[in-house]
Amino acid sequence: MNDKQLPAPPEHRAYLPAVEPERQITDWGRSERVEGALDKTLYEFLYHYWFRVTVEGIEHVPSTGGALLVSNHAGALPPDAAMIAKAIKTEHTRPRPLHLTVEHFFKGYPGLSMLVSKLGGVPAHPANVHRLLHDEEQLVLVFPEGRKGTEKLYKDRYQLRRFGRGGFVESAMRARAPIVPIAVVGAEEAMPVFGHVRPLQKLTGLIYFPITPLFPWLGLAGAAYLPAKFYIRFLEPIPTDQWGEAPWDDKGLVQTVAEEVRARIQEELYDMLADRKSVWLG
């Protein structure tokens, strides 16, 4: 047998493309330049002065290896993703870039298609999440509520929507990456949605056309946020390698875990809201 001469089958990780330091855009389409420019100006201002973000439990974000961050999602033009990324960059002992999974809609809409991918948005395809989590060992942020979270009306604030079909749990299990639940308070009040204009949504081809306190009354300036006080709480990670060989085949288990993550975030939100004295001052 010549088996001995053959090298052991290497992991797929070994054949990932090398980092090209001359480039400013990653293979995912993320641009350091665009992201850095926004980070130094707008995000910096929003994080420190406008939303005055208070972060708890940043140590629950692992320093190495892939991890799936799961958060609640709110606001017509949701500021939560940018603030979570900024929180990791500012507070964590070993800051890492965060990839955000976005709906396929964003890849198909002119303008947004360019911008979202430059800022670290990746189409929410299971293969993409797996490559990021397992092969590249990166941090990935998902909002399982998706647009159901951002389009919900102000009267439904902090009521978590359905967590999809648990696809995010399946992805984490396959990648054997921990799930870090995140509870965000403040995004609901930063740009609350009071209603939707269906005909204008149809006309513009957007996923929704909301009515907020400033939009569409002030035109594009209506995309400004109200200065709500932000709290971001990272919760204890849930390891996904505790259920044996191929837990993703057990759809019941996947649903149970998804429901558990949702319940933990919901509980935490109630807890944080009970302590909050003022929407604007905290």
Added chain:
Amino acid sequence: MKRRVLITGVSTYWGGRLAQELEKDPANEAIIAVSPDDPACALERTEYVRVGTQHALLRRIVHAAQIDTVVDTRLIVDSTTAGRVGRSLAHEMNVLGTMNVLAACGGPDSPVTKVVFKSSAHYYGCERDDPSFFTEDMQRPHPPRTRIESDIVEAEDAVREFAARNPKATVTTLRFCNGLGPDVRTSHTALLSLPAVPGILGFDPRYQFIHEDDMVGALHHAVVADVPGVHNVAPDGVLALSEIAGLLGKPFAPILPPWGTSLATALTSRMGVRIPDEVRQQLRYGRGLDNRKIKQSGYRFALTTRETVQAFAAALRLKPLRESGEAPYRYEREVEEFLRWSPSVHRDESGG
């Protein structure tokens, strides 16, 4: 190991280049090239037979020459090329041609032990809800949009069926991303040769480009090494189109409107800038291939996408100088036959 190789499509750039590459290795003791048209590049010892894809004729050649390796580089994967030969002829060449070539290689008494099939990443199509990196086992999420795409899918189905029926043969399918280089002509090389790189307003698609030498290298790798199954062939690095324009030193001009793009491309086609449907889709959504399987099989890409684009930029700058120089190659049957068979021609030992 001695090899006896048959190459189809030697009138295309790829077939000719591969034949040249195989000629360098004396282990390839016989290289037969077939094609309905004359070879595209100068060949030393490759024997050229002018024949289409009639499977009875091909079968006779395969058996008579005891061919063990067949490389099918004939597939038309560019709508511009297809437009030149005619849509229905292109379809015939792609689908029926592939079936005929495979029929000539199959059967219990066939000497063929290896089939290498050149395919294209257009197999996956290009849609909004694509993954960022296609792996070989992924099906395309939507049915084919264009004639070329459905041709490729049908041709690959035929290859898969052949592989299932002939388990003894090593069947390799190589899905290439867009090619780029000084000598290759595709819709994309035409677009990138324009004074500005056109795009669709509001989109900055992700692209991989493989250098022509790497394309030949990958085909050669499949002939020399045993790499059964489907393999994506795309170099490392997925570049945004704006990045590519920057490397070429040209402005990125997103002049096509995001809505009504097909009307606009119909208009540009009339003005001489051909943007076929596949290219239009790529200009909108881009495409990335996962290349880890072919890398794992031992192939090393000479250039990354970035280096490929840089090499192309250098070639573009040299183009006006080179064009005035040498005349393009033309196949002359009498001269070639004289050189190969005449006793008066002095040959060294390694030559044929």
